[in-house]
Amino acid sequence: MSDNKNSTDAPDTGHVWDDNLRELTNQPPRWWIITFYLGAVFIIGYLVLYPSIPLVNGSTKGVLGWTQMKRLQASVEELDAIRKPFEDKLKGMSAQAVLDDRELSNYVVRSAKVLFGDRCAACHGTGGAGNPGYPILADDDWLYGGNIDTIQQTITNGRTGLMPAFKDNVSxxxxxxxxxxxxxxxxxxxxxxxxxxxxxxxxxxxxxxxxxxxxxxxxxxxxxxxxxxxxxxxxxxxxxxxxxxxxxxxxxxxxxxxPVFKEQLTETEIKKLAVYVHKLGGGQ
Ligand code: HEC
Ligand code: HEC
Missing domain, CATH: 1.10.760.10 (Cytochrome c-like domain)
Structure with missing residues (x-):
């Protein structure tokens, strides 16, 4: 582009087709060469610093000692540090008090969402939307009551609604x-x-x-x-x-x-779930 060379001066490989069609051996542009060498330097640096070259068992370790496990550990520690003040505060509070604390209850909802998915959603559906044969938790229709203490009681001690069979008592x-x-x-x-x-x-x-x-x-x-x-x-x-x-x-x-959850979950986990269920929309 920059140097508009006369093609007759340009070096060629000596191959000629159709009388005048020559194969030239022009150098690639300068910027291209520089980028090419920078790339090579980067690759060598990377190979030395990080685990990279595959071996029979694993790979080269790299002089920085970086591993995915260490990286994961660091993010877990970071997260724990963010959670700790909330978790400490939660321990001494009633579910109602948690519900009244906006910041804390937002935290609890986020943290209980996973717990609900693991422990409750199989019966109650994702987000408490209900499954055939199991009550919806995301509405304001309650069998046992939708105030926070009742919900906490339900999760702690379970519920077994009882209705007798009337088959012998009605025509x-x-x-x-x-x-x-x-x-x-x-x-x-x-x-x-x-x-x-x-x-x-x-x-x-x-x-x-x-x-x-x-x-x-x-x-x-x-x-x-x-x-x-x-x-x-x-x-x-x-x-x-x-x-x-x-x-x-x-x-x-x-x-x-x-089911009864008091043996399967900690008191704090139950508290979180009670707040979560209450906030699904139908709490009273
Ligand atoms: C001892 C308490 C009790 C008595 C008495 C009782 N029920 Fe029930 N009934 C329940 C319970 C508990 C449920 C289930 C609620 C749940 O667990 O979802 C229920 C559920 C029902 C349902 C299902 C409702 C639905 O939404 O699908 C019907 C219908 C029903 N009862 C009719 C009756 C009729 C009619 C009588 C009187 C002949 C009666 N029940 C007497 C406790 C009782
Ligand atoms: C094995 C299925 C099952 C699992 C798991 C389960 N539940 Fe339930 N849950 C039920 C059934 C069934 C009822 C209704 C009981 C009745 O009708 O007497 C119920 C009732 C409830 C109620 C009362 C609803 C109302 O209308 O008063 C709440 C709150 C509740 N569950 C929360 C939870 C939470 C939170 C979890 C997870 C820790 C959970 N459940 C896990 C089956 C389950």
């Missing part, structure tokens, strides 16, 4: 009326005969006079469209009434067991 007609009533409740109305049975058969004891659920008993709320046992059709409602929930001695019963 075919009664079962039909009860199911119709419960379905009607979820649509904002009622079914007269079923409503009477709801009271006379003692359903209100766990599901409440208003059918919104009694939190102490873990009874489901019937006045919303969230079903614990999908799909929430008349058939599936009848199945629950017939076979109960965790009903002893009935193989066909619905199973609903929230």
């Amino acid at each position: 075919e007609q009664e079962l039909d009326d009860l199911a119709k009533h419960i379905l009607a409740l979820s649509q904002g109305s009622e079914h007269a005969a079923g409503k009477e049975l709801y009271n006379s058969k003692g359903c209100f004891g766990c599901h409440g006079m208003e059918a919104k659920g009694v939190e102490m008993m873990g009874g489901a709320n019937f006045t919303d469209t969230i079903w614990r046992f999908a799909p929430g059709t008349e058939e599936s409602i009848k199945y629950t009434i017939t076979n109960g929930v965790n009903a002893p001695g009935n193989d066909a019963t619905r199973i609903a067991i929230m």
Whole structure:
């Protein structure tokens, strides 16, 4: 580009085609040569300083002694140093106090996310979105209650909702009326005969006079469209009434067991999870 040489002066290899087509031996441009030698110097430097040349077992070590493990160790130490003040503070605080501390609760949510993924998501879904047969945690519909202390209790001691199987206590007609009533409740109305049975058969004891659920008993709320046992059709409602929930001695019963975590997790981990679940959106 810079030197517009007359091609007749340029050195050539002596090869000529078609009378005048010569193969020239021009030097590459200067900048190219410099970059080429700099590259070579860099490579030699790198080979000396870092592990690089593959050997039969492993590779050359490099004079700096750099290893991936050391690098990892350094980042873990760095992270621990960032976490420590938060972790120390957490130990002496109640879950409610953590929730009230914005900075701390933000930290806890980030740290509990992984824990939730490992320990809870298999049943409750990623981010508490729920799985068939397991309650959604990311809504404001609670079986046992959504205040922070109740959530902490649930994780610590587990929950086993109990509903007897009514198969020997209700006739075919009664079962039909009860199911119709419960379905009607979820649509904002009622079914007269079923409503009477709801009271006379003692359903209100766990599901409440208003059918919104009694939190102490873990009874489901019937006045919303969230079903614990999908799909929430008349058939599936009848199945629950017939076979109960965790009903002893009935193989066909619905199973609903929230495991006990007090031996598997530390108190701090449970505290973090309680804050995390509360902040999923439905905490009260
Ligand atoms: C083996 C499955 C399983 C695992 C694992 C599990 N849960 Fe549960 N969880 C359940 C079931 C089932 C229920 C409902 C219990 C009932 O209906 O009586 C429940 C209920 C709950 C509730 C009460 C919901 C409400 O509406 O009141 C909370 C809170 C909860 N789980 C949090 C957690 C957390 C946090 C973890 C992880 C440490 C976890 N669960 C792990 C199955 C599980
Ligand atoms: C001793 C307490 C108790 C009594 C009495 C009781 N239930 Fe339940 N019921 C529960 C519990 C606990 C659950 C499950 C909640 C959970 O774990 O998700 C449940 C669940 C249900 C469900 C499933 C709801 C859903 O969202 O899928 C239906 C339907 C139901 N009960 C109907 C009835 C009817 C009808 C009666 C009266 C004939 C009755 N229950 C009496 C405790 C009770």
